Structure formats: structure tokens, C-alpha cells
Amino acid sequence: MPLSTDQVRHVARLARLHLSDDEVARFARELTVILDYIDELQQVPTEGGEPAEQFITARNVFREDIVKASLPKQAVLSLAPASDDNYFHVPRVLG
Amino acid sequence: MAVFDGFEPVIGLEVHAQLQTDSKIFCGCRVQYGAEPNSLTCPVCLGLPGALPVLNQRAVEYALRVILAVGGTVRQRSVFARKNYFYPDLPKGYQISQFDKPIGEGGGISFTLEDGSEKTVGLIRIHLEEDAGKSLHPESGEPYTQVDLNRCGTPLIEIVSQPDIHAPEEAYAYLVKLKQLLQYLEVCTGDMEKGHLRCDANVSVRPQGASELGTRTELKNLNSFKHVEKALRFEIERQVGLLTSGSVVEQATLLWNEKTGAAEMMRTKEESHDYRYFPEPDLVNLVVDDAWINDITGAMPELPDRKAARFISEYGIREYDAGVLTDSRPLADYFEAVMAGFDDGQAAANWISTELLASVKESESDIADYPVRPPMIADLLKRIKSGEISGKIAKEVFAEMAATGKEPAAIIKEKGLVQISDESQLEPIIDSILNAHPDNVEKYKSGKTKVFGFFVGQVMKETRGQANPKVVNDLLKRKLDG
Numbered sequence: 001m002p003l004s005t006d007q008v009r010h011v012a013r014l015a016r017l018h019l020s021d022d023e024v025a026r027f028a029r030e031l032t033v034i035l036d037y038i039d040e041l042q043q044v045p046t047e048g049g050e051p052a053e054q055f056i057t058a059r060n061v062f063r064e065d066i067v068k069a070s071l072p073k074q075a076v077l078s079l080a081p082a083s084d085d086n087y088f089h090v091p092r093v094l095g
Numbered sequence: 096m097a098v099f100d101g102f103e104p105v106i107g108l109e110v111h112a113q114l115q116t117d118s119k120i121f122c123g124c125r126v127q128y129g130a131e132p133n134s135l136t137c138p139v140c141l142g143l144p145g146a147l148p149v150l151n152q153r154a155v156e157y158a159l160r161v162i163l164a165v166g167g168t169v170r171q172r173s174v175f176a177r178k179n180y181f182y183p184d185l186p187k188g189y190q191i192s193q194f195d196k197p198i199g200e201g202g203g204i205s206f207t208l209e210d211g212s213e214k215t216v217g218l219i220r221i222h223l224e225e226d227a228g229k230s231l232h233p234e235s236g237e238p239y240t241q242v243d244l245n246r247c248g249t250p251l252i253e254i255v256s257q258p259d260i261h262a263p264e265e266a267y268a269y270l271v272k273l274k275q276l277l278q279y280l281e282v283c284t285g286d287m288e289k290g291h292l293r294c295d296a297n298v299s300v301r302p303q304g305a306s307e308l309g310t311r312t313e314l315k316n317l318n319s320f321k322h323v324e325k326a327l328r329f330e331i332e333r334q335v336g337l338l339t340s341g342s343v344v345e346q347a348t349l350l351w352n353e354k355t356g357a358a359e360m361m362r363t364k365e366e367s368h369d370y371r372y373f374p375e376p377d378l379v380n381l382v383v384d385d386a387w388i389n390d391i392t393g394a395m396p397e398l399p400d401r402k403a404a405r406f407i408s409e410y411g412i413r414e415y416d417a418g419v420l421t422d423s424r425p426l427a428d429y430f431e432a433v434m435a436g437f438d439d440g441q442a443a444a445n446w447i448s449t450e451l452l453a454s455v456k457e458s459e460s461d462i463a464d465y466p467v468r469p470p471m472i473a474d475l476l477k478r479i480k481s482g483e484i485s486g487k488i489a490k491e492v493f494a495e496m497a498a499t500g501k502e503p504a505a506i507i508k509e510k511g512l513v514q515i516s517d518e519s520q521l522e523p524i525i526d527s528i529l530n531a532h533p534d535n536v537e538k539y540k541s542g543k544t545k546v547f548g549f550f551v552g553q554v555m556k557e558t559r560g561q562a563n564p565k566v567v568n569d570l571l572k573r574k575l576d577g
Contacts, residue, residue, distance in 0.1 A: 010369075025561075054174070060381060060382055063151055064151075065151050065153035066117070066118060067123055067124070071141075073133050076133055079143075081241065082294070087132055091239060091362060092238055092239055093232075
């Protein structure tokens with residue numbers, strides 16, 4: 001089923017992507033091809049099987065509750081475009 | 096059930112509880128409230144490319160404790176999922192949570208309401224997830240928001256109730272009970288002020304007697320026990336106001352503002368989140384087998400209701416006192432430690448729930464590290480019971496114990512506070528008082544027996560409260576009536 005341009009715009013908004021009208025039209029076409037392939041996969045009979053959320057068969061990979069060193073604060077803050085001595089800065093958001 | 100202008104509120108609560116593990120849920124960063132900002136992060140909790148989460152086993156154990164304690168069902172195979180949304184305090188752009196296969200489902204929380212009635216609120220689910228960071232909004236109007244990512248990756252359980260709550264008071268009682276349970280299980284401090292326990296509510300109203308649910312709103316930020324009832328009452332009244340004036344309730348998310356005492360519109364249905372959950376590819380399935388469940392069940396501490404029932408039967412104390420003494424685990428442990436050296440449960444209960452708790456509160460300390468230890472209280476109570484000191488003197492001794500940490504025997508000896516029960520010691524004192532007040536003796540003999548209290552008072556004054564009241568009474572009666 002073809003993906004509508006409105007649906008493309010919705011997904012783009014959720015992903016914070018700014019698309020031109022041309023891009024919207026192109027992605028609608030390209031994504032429709034991908035979704036058509038998914039539709040094809042849906043034809044495979046899967047009744048009686050459990051959904052496989054994970055392809056790795058390992059289970060219960062745990063760590064012990066042991067504290068390890070964190071990164072130095074200055075190293076972490078320097079990763080961001082804006083900060084002060086203690087905090088990251090982001091454009092003001094409402095409380 | 097509370098009725099607001101012919102409408103019945105229907106409330107479901109979502110409670111987030113921070114698990115008190117040492118390290119975060121998917122990495123080894125320390126979990127610590129109030130640490131230097133942005134000093135507890137690493138590539139995993141910052142969501143740096145290539146970093147992989149690994150599940151903290153203790154966080155799972157804590158979640159299992161809660162699920163089993165509320166009578167819920169543990170899902171044999173549970174799955175983590177990504178909840179996708181953008182917010183500055185969420186560096187990965189998604190929160191690792193659980194979606195359609197949460198670790199726990201069902202169960203319920205039972206509690207007693209103020210009018211004495213019992214109520215059980217069912218639970219829909221309990222799932223594991225990670226906390227987000229914290230945003231700070233400088234008051235001075237700077238054009239930026241500050242972000243601290245220390246809290247990112249702190250383990251949480253989200254406990255989602257059925258919409259079984261029909262009054263703000265019930266919501267409050269539910270939260271109090273849930274907090275007590277989490278503290279007994281030693282999985283969460285329950286401190287709402289520090290955000291260790293946080294609450295959101297789904298609220299709707301319907302005409303009394305209707306079975307269909309009204310349109311609900313989500314009320315966020317109910318982050319103190321004081322404000323939960325207030326915020327719910329506000330929102331219920333707002334919805335009832337809309338409906339009675341012929342308007343409709345719009346599906347929306349509201350934010351409770353403690354300062355203004357009002358709920359503010361955060362987003363309407365059109366702007367509602369679309370989280371696009373999908374299974375977390377970086378984490379393998381979590382499988383909990385019967386052996387693990389048995390281990391957790393076997394190590395389960397005695398929970399408050401059962402403990403209170405046992406206190407009543409084992410120590411013969413009143414139901415009310417059992418409730419007070421089992422309010423927290425450290426207090427219950429304290430009481431039992433006193434009872435290890437004393438045999439009168441009710442006397443111990445009385446003393447602990449009045450004198451001791453008042454003193455603990457006054458000193459702003461915790462019962463667990465209060466300087467007067469249980470054996471000292473047991474010792475003091477024995478001395479009251481044997482008549483060595485009066486209850487009144489005991490309070491004086493106790494105050495000294497609390498101030499100095501000294502043993503009762505040392506204080507009694509130092510201050511010469513032993514109760515005087517010896518008649519030969521009291522008789523001369525009584526005689527001199529009777530001689531000094533012939534007028535009152537005359538009054539008594541003429542039938543005005545009320546002056547008896549005057550004589551008792553004089554003896555107590557003379558002996559600085561140390562005279563054994565019973566012996567004084569007997570002696571006085573014998574002399575005045577004889």
C-alpha cells in the first residue's frame with residue numbers, strides 16, 4: 001500500500017527531520033517500496049510461533065551491581081556545543 | 096466513594112520508583128542523589144555511539160521482590176523496548192523500557208482508609224525501565240535550560256494501577272501503603288522530595304452510577320504526598336465544572352504546579368506522543384525461572400500487615416499500636432529488640448510510641464541510629480515495672496539517656512532517683528507534713544476528703560517525685576483514717 005505524503009511528514013516531524021516537498025515525494029515512493037517488501041514478508045505463515053523480538057538466542061546477560069568509574073565531568077561537558085562548568089546548555093524549554 | 100456534584104471520579108495511578116541499587120541499570124555509573132552535576136555518566140548512559148547496555152541483575156531482583164510482594168505474576172520471558180521521543184534530558188533519543196511484555200502483571204495493594212474500611216487497588220503491570228536526566232530552568236530568564244545527566248540510567252520500576260481509585264483520599268492512602276511496602280522490601284527509599292518516588296495520575300469523571308468511563312486526562316508531577324490529594328481534587332473539580340456547564344473534557348496532559356496550586360495544560364490529544372516502541376535490539380530476553388522466583392520468595396521479609404498481626408498475637412498489644420509500630424521496618428525491629436529483654440508488650444508499645452518517637456522526632460534523627468538502643472529501653476521499662484522508679488521519674492531518666500547516651504542504672508544512681516518505697520523513710524516526712532497543716536487535717540476528718548490530694552502532692556514535693564505513690568497513699572490513709 002502506498003505511503004501517503006502526510007504519513008511521511010508525520011514520521012519526519014517525529015524524527016525532527018526537515019524535508020523539502022521534493023524529498024517528501026521521493027521518500028514516499030522509496031518507503032513504499034520498503035513497506036511493500038514487508039507486506040511480502042507478512043505472507044510467510046507464522047501461526048503457532050512466538051514473536052522473536054531478539055535474534056540472539058542468549059538470555060539473561062547480566063552485570064553485577066558494582067560501581068565503575070564514570071567519565072570526568074569536563075570530558076563529558078566538552079562533548080556538547082554549549083555548557084557551563086556543571087551543566088549542558090540547551091535552548092530553553094518550558095518547565 | 097467520594098461524590099463531586101453527582102459525579103464519581105475514576106483514577107488510575109502510575110508510580111515510578113527508583114530502585115536503590117549501587118550502580119545504574121545498564122552501566123556501572125554510581126546511583127547517587129545530589130552528586131556533582133554530570134559527574135556520574137559514561138558512554139552507555141550518555142548514549143554515545145557503539146556503547147552497549149548490560150542489565151544490572153540486582154535491579155531485576157528488586158523488581159521481582161515487588162511483583163511477588165503484591166501478589167503479581169512474573170512473566171517468564173520479558174522483553175525490553177525502546178520508547179522513542181526527543182527531550183533534552185534523554186540523550187539517546189529513546190528510553191529503554193518494557194512495552195508489551197513487562198516483567199510483572201496483576202496483583203494489588205490493600206490498605207485501610209480513615210473510616211476504617213478496607214480497600215484493594217488492583218495493579219495492571221510493573222515494568223523495569225531507566226530514568227532520564229534532569230532539566231533545570233534558571234529563574235533569571237537566561238535563554239537556556241541546564242541539563243544534568245547523572246540520573247540517566249537510574250533503575251526504575253513503573254507500577255501502574257487499575258482505575259480502581261475513586262477519591263483523592265484513596266489515592267493518598269494507596270501511595271502511603273505502596274511507599275511503606277517498597278521501604279519494607281528495601282528496594283526504594285520512598286522519598287518523594289528527592290524524586291525517588293514519583294506519581295502521575297489518569298483522571299476521569301462520570302455521572303454517579305454510570306458504567307461507561309469519561310474522557311480522561313493525564314495529570315503529571317504529583318511529586319509530594321501533600322500535593323497528591325490537592326492536585327487530584329483540582330482536576331476532578333475542573334472536569335466536573337466543564338461537564339456541568341455543558342462543555343466537554345478534552346483528552347490532554349496536564350502538569351500540576353505546586354506553586355500556583357493549579358494544573359496547567361501541557362499538551363492536547365493532537366500533540367500527544369507517538370512513541371513508536373520497538374524491541375530493544377541491544378538487550379537479550381530476560382527469562383525468570385521458578386528457581387529464581389523461589390529464591391526471592393524465600394528471602395522475602397515479613398510485610399507490614401503480617402507483622403502487625405503477629406505483634407498483636409505474640410506481644411498482646413492493641414491493634415492501633417501494632418499499626419504504629421509496624422509503620423516502618425526499623426521501628427518494628429526496634430520494638431522487637433526491646434521485647435527481647437522485656438515481657439510487657441503493651442507497656443513497651445506505650446513507651447515507644449509516645450516518649451521514644453517524640454524524642455526521635457525532636458532530635459531529627461532516625462530510629463535506626465538513635466543513641467538510646469533497645470536494651471537500654473528494656474532496662475528502663477523493667478525498672479518501672481519493678482517499682483524501682485516511677486513512670487514520672489522514668490521520663491526524667493529517659494531524657495538524660497537521650498541527651499547523654501548513659502545507661503539508666505548510672506543515671507538513677509547519679510541523680511539519686513530511686514523510688515522511695517520504704518515506709519520507715521516516708522513516715523517521718525508524712526508526719527511532719529500532717530503536723531504542719533493541722534487545718535487541712537481537720538478538713539479531711541470533717542469529711543472533705545478532697546484535701547487528700549493536697550497531702551499526696553506535698554509528699555511528692557518533699558521527695559522530689561521519688562516517693563512511691565502507692566505507699567504514700569496507703570500510709571496517708573492509715574494515718575488520716577486511723
